[in-house]
Amino acid sequence: MPEARPGGPGTPGRTRPTGHDVASAAGVSQATVSLVLGGKWEGRVSARTAQKVREAAREMGYRPNLAARHLRLGRTRTALLVVPALTNEFFAAVHQGAVGIASDHDFGLLLYPSPEGVTAAPVPFASASAALDGVIASSMAPGALSALRGEGLPLVMLDSDDPGSDATVNFDIAHGMRQIAGHLLSLGHRHLAHVASAIDSWTFTTRADSLHQALHGTGGSVVRTEHAPLSVAGGLEATTRALTGTTAPAPTAVVCDDDLLATGALKAARRLGLRVPEDVSVTGFDDLALATAVEPELTTVHLPAAEAGAAGMRALLAVLDGRQADTELLPVTLVPRTSTGPPATAAR
Amino acid sequence: MPEARPGGPGTPGRTRPTGHDVASAAGVSQATVSLVLGGKWEGRVSARTAQKVREAAREMGYRPNLAARHLRLGRTRTALLVVPALTNEFFAAVHQGAVGIASDHDFGLLLYPSPEGVTAAPVPFASASAALDGVIASSMAPGALSALRGEGLPLVMLDSDDPGSDATVNFDIAHGMRQIAGHLLSLGHRHLAHVASAIDSWTFTTRADSLHQALHGTGGSVVRTEHAPLSVAGGLEATTRALTGTTAPAPTAVVCDDDLLATGALKAARRLGLRVPEDVSVTGFDDLALATAVEPELTTVHLPAAEAGAAGMRALLAVLDGRQADTELLPVTLVPRTSTGPPATAAR
DNA sequence: CGGCGGTGGTTATACGTACAACTCCCGGGG
DNA sequence: CCCCGGGAGTTGTACGTATAACCACCGCCG
Structure with missing residues (x-):
């Protein structure tokens, strides 16, 4: 019939x-x-x-017909990339790296931009995409992925220390902060302000810890720490607080957790009538396009975001192949630009 | 057996x-x-x-099981969004808008970031994703989508005049440029420089045409036009040329095709020893986050990028439903900030 | 001359779902 | 008393693919 x-x-x-x-x-x-x-x-x-x-x-x-093939094989050759807010250029680059490797292997890549910051609402699976072979999550809090965990899907984490993942890709943050610290120390700075992210995620606690460890026993120290939401406006406010506070030794340099905050720091300095870098030095982190758009251009640490996405996708493919995929640590490099210089009171 | x-x-x-x-x-x-x-x-x-x-x-x-359902129904509830370079925050916002509507309707959204600028290589379908119900393409040259056309897939175009699409979503660029022109004219500017995109796409030819039409019969005019690749560096070079040229009436304001170029214009002015907006005014277009990150903050035209993505997805859903989906024109608004002011030689 | 292995295919499923067509049961009207 | 209608499910496909299991033919060896 x-x-x-x-x-x-x-x-x-x-x-x-x-x-x-x-x-x-x-x-x-x-x-x-x-x-x-x-x-x-x-x-x-x-x-x-x-x-x-x-x-x-x-x-x-x-x-x-892919649907037929997927049905037959029980696999879909589709992965999901979870990022907090794609509008941050950093994650756009991560995606670009991942999608490159994915399409090289005839893999589709779905993208889930978590609505808010890092500790976002649990990723909704019941709704759209239930046909996945694996997941790559970038800079996500472990909690946000609990729904995933239950699915038993292969999971690769980027920029996280979540132990529940099948593989991990991280940046060598400690090295980056040592570079920043070394750069500022060699210019003559001793008293630093730290403008940190208010978000309590591994990404940023690591940055703070690394900074303090890098300074340990060097004669330099963080004399002031201010927390801010991860935005230009947040950086502006936090830096204003840091530079107008009544700390005994005034900081001569502001170390920011990322380039957005550093951009805010530049604005704060300007509004306070301080010249950068003559009166105060500023450093960022991530090396976004923003770093060279502002004036002066930001001294920052370059993170290979696209390479991280690619490495994550490769790791996922390895896991799906049954091969072992270990933790990977990606190198970072200091990019000195014009937002740092010797302090006015340089004691040499 | x-x-x-x-x-x-x-x-x-x-x-x-x-x-x-x-x-x-x-x-x-x-x-x-x-x-x-x-x-x-x-x-x-x-x-x-x-x-x-x-x-x-x-x-x-x-x-x-989605694969089984897709096989049975012959539809996949998956769409593809094609954008030129996701690292431009504008397109990230478009995606965010589209993905919101998509997941509301249990649709998956694949993302294809075309490797280079607007007139990119034809979208490769043979490779990854052949299981699509429709396509949304943003700011793409008609040629790049020829491979798509053959597929007979429903196609929605954003920011384009391609006649082959089933629906179109555009911004009211003409109105935006009238706003820019009116704003500068009312401040007293008469001689403008236009820093335009070197990319010959509808998006940018429209911006140029709209600017000239907006100035027609007002006493104001574009005394100099420079083309540049769509980047901060490109804007810097083009603006330098525009401001150091030997045009008889020197321009007192620089109208840029987008915020990246305008950011470059700010840098150019600074390097030439010109103050913004006292010596020269600068305007952008798009209202990226960048516009408020730089100093001075950019007077620009806000485009509702996320709303465009959402409208595009809605239009695609309508087409798939057999409903009529017409051209939509999204409103834009001028956002005056501190990069514009009266010219020093204001003849009132 | 019978059997045997290799070459070059074919036939028959099964994946999990959506839906057309069929079945069964029960109450009521002619 | 018989048939009809409709409520409540069930049976039977079919979507297009990948692959296990089968099979026909041919040449060759013992």
């Missing part, structure tokens, strides 16, 4: 050719088509037949 | 429950499960049975 075509009678247009169509065009069976196009025909199909099949497929513009 | 489970014997873990599992748990047939969970059981299944089914489904954590 023939059933009405799901496409319905309202679809007079072209229907895409299937493996059966290719088969009859080439005078073989659908199984042979699948074998040939799947690449595993060595010793099962003659070279001449294989050629005939490939030709027919090309002429008809055949492309396999 | 029972076949080995595709998952293979290497998967000892949990397999997800299927509609059949739910059916036997509830003591009904799989068809009934599908009916109830599909929501179309009115008059076909008793309320008590429906309740039983829903309960069983919830307890077992049942979620339908």
